[in-house]
Amino acid sequence: METSAADADPEMSADAYAIETLLARFIRYHPDRIDLSLDRMYRLLADLGNPHEALPPVIHVAGTNSKGSTTAFLAAALAASGLSVSAYTSPHLVRFAERYQMAGEIIADADLLALFEEIDARNAGQPITEFEITTAAAFLAMARAQTDILLLETGLGGRYDATNVVVRPAAVIITPIGFDHMDVLGSTLSAIAGEKAAIQKPGVPTIVATQPTDAANVIADAADAIGAPLHRRGVEWDLTATPEGGGRYSRGETEWSLPRPRLPGRHQLENAALAAACLDVCGFDGVTPETVATGIGHTHWPGRMQQLTRGALVEALPAGSELWLDSAHNPMAAEALADTLDELQRANHRPLHLVLAMRDDKDVGGFLAPLMRHITGLIAVPLPGDDGTRSTSDPVITLSNLGRHARTATSVADALSQIAARSAPVRVLVTGSHLLVGAALRANG
DSSP states (O other), X not given: OOXXXXXXXXXXXXXHHHXXXXXXXXXXXXXXXXXXXXXXXXXXXXXXXXXXXXXXXXXXXXXXXXXXXHHHHHHHHHHHTTOOEEXXXXXXXXXXXXXXXXXXXXXXXXXXXXXXXXXXXXXXXOSOOHHHHHHHHHHHHHHHHOOSEEEEEOSSOSTTOTTTTOSSOSEEEEOOOOSOOHHHHOSSXXXXXXXXXXXOOTTOOEEEOOOOHHHHHHHHHHHHHHTOOEEEBXXXXXXXXXXXXXXXXXXXXXXXXXXXXXSOSHXXXXXXXXXXXXXXXXXXXXXXXXXXXXXXXXXXXXXXXXXXXXXXXXXXSOTTOEEEEEOOOSXXXXXXXXXXXXXXXXXXXXXEEEEEOOBTTSOHHHHHGGGTXXXXXXXXOOOTTOTTBOOTHHHHHHHHHTTOEEEEOSSHHHHHHXXXXXXXXXXXXXXXXXXXXXXXXXXXX
C-alpha cells in the first residue's frame, strides 16, 4: 500500500503536503534532475514579468562548500546592522520553505504554495526543471518583498545555474572549491572552478576564499577577462586567528576584530571572515565592525555541527552521550569535519560512532579517509525518500577493509538503538547527506 507524505509525517501541514505534491509535478515537466541551461529560465522569467530585474541589491554566492554558512554569517551581520535581508538557499533540511528567508523569517507554507501555483499556471506545463521553477519563485517573492539585501546561493555550478540571470549583483562570493558533482561540472578542479567562476560580472567585486592553486588561477583568469575586481583571502584581504578562537580581518588600512563564531569548527572563522570581507568591500549603510562582530557571534545554521540536546533520539542513547548532526557530503567537507572533531575529542574524548548515508554519486572512500582517526564504528543507513542512495554495503565494506567495525541499520532510530546497547557514553555523528540530517531532525521531534 502506498504511503503519502502526510502519512509519513503526520505533523506536515496541508499546505506543506500540497507543496510536495506540486514539486513532484514540476519534476515531470523535465525529468532530467540536472540539465544545465538558462534558456528555459529566461523564458519563464519573461512570462512572469522578469522579476529578476526588480530585485534589491544581490550578493551572489557560489562554491563547493561553506555557501550556507557564509550566507548565514552575512544574514546575521546585515540584520545586526539594521538591514532587512532575504535569502534563497538550498537544499533544505525538513521543510522546503526553509530555502526562502523573507526579512529573516522562513516563508509561510501557504505563501510559498500560492507562489508555486501562480508560476505553475503561467508555465502551463512547458519543459522546466524543478530547481528553475523554484528559483523563479524566489525571484518573484523577493522582488515583491523588496528587502534591503538579497542573498542568493547557487544550486550547482554557476555558469548555467538558474540563479545566474542576475546581470549586476552588488558582489559575488566564491567559497572553497573542491571535487563534487564531477559528473556534471567536470573531472578536474580547473573545470569545476571554471563553472563556478562564471558567476563573476564585469565591474562587480568578487570576494574569494582560500582556494587550491588550480582553482585560484581559474578564478583570477576569469575575473581578469571580464574586468571583475578581485578580493582574495591572503592577497587583497587576510585573516589572523587569535588564541581565543576569533580573529583579525584586515584589508589595506582596515582592520576588524572578529569574535569566535557560534558555529563550531575552525573553518567557520574562515567563513565568517569571508562574509566580513564582502561587507567591508560593499560598504552598505549601517554596517560597522561592531555590527559584523555581533552578527558573527549570534549566527546559527542548522545541520552544520549541530548538537541535539533533547528529543527522542537523544533520549535513546546512554546517559552522558552526545548526538551531533552535520550535512557534510564530500571529501573537502569531511576534512573540515575531522578538524572540528579534533577539538571535540581533545576536550572530552569519547568513542565516536558515525551514522552515515550518501548518494551513489559521492566518494565514500574519500569522505571517510580524513575521519578515520576518529571513527570507532559506523552504521550505514538508507537515504530516506531518495532513489539515488548508495548501497549501505559500500561504506561497510570500505570501513571494514580499514579495520573498523561497521554494520547496517534500517534508519537513524534503528542505528541509535544498536549503539544504545552499549552502556558507556558515546559521541554519535549523523552525516553524509542533507536528507539524512533532515530525517534525524524529524525523528528527534
